[in-house]
């Protein structure tokens with residue numbers, strides 16, 4: 001029976017604090033400033049605009065906290081959850097929109113003749129920087145999405161062999177001897193780098209938050225983002241076979257789903273729970 005896990009069933013229930021330490025205090029500061037200004041605006045001591053500016057500063061502090069936590073390295077891609085990947089991109093989007101709004105406001109001041117032309121410079125630079133940050137967030141989200149697709153592909157592994165009615169089956173399995181060891185992984189990495197002059201493209205080493213969320217025990221397994229029939233993929237498979245290391249080679253589950261193709265080194269993942 002074919003059973004697909006839809007992404008929507010993956011609920012990440014672990015509460016996580018995305019903004020820590022310094023960010024937390026910046027956010028708290030911006031929040032209390034907002035509350036203070038709200039009081040003054042309600043009392044008529046400050047114009048409405050002051051409250052909008054304070055809300056902007058508070059949202060900015062929150063989004064920067066999210067990006068610092070999820071984009072600039074506190075959470076590795078293997079520990080990222082689907083919820084966090086989404087939050088990261090949303091924070092980058094909101095920041096970009098905010099910077100664009102600020103630039104528009106600055107332009108209106110320029111048009112009104114109340115500021116010199118150079119007044120725009122920092123707003124333009126800010127917009128540019130937030131655009132680059134968004135590109136980074138999207139690139140990271142794409143990498144993460146590849147990992148999601150690979151996990152989904154492995155989820156369908158048990159059915160892939162049934163469909164081996166084509167020239168190239170969706171999945172091929174090689175059964176080696178014994179269990180896959182760290183020393184073997186190091187030997188593979190070194191040999192690959194010597195052969196191709198670049199590091200082995202590992203997409204998941206051992207367990208990841210994503211595998212856990214999907215109910216897979218991926219400990220002691222490694223996923224390599226190589227198409228099994230590429231020059232590199234064929235080399236790796238031969239190498240694994242020579243060392244008698246178990247692997248699963250995944251092609252795309254459907255034509256066009258190229259990012260799902262990968263080589264899973266080690267025994268197939270065991271299930272820690274069924275999703276249904």
Ligand SMILES: [Zn+2]
Nearest residue numbers: 221222223264
């Ligand atoms: Zn795998």
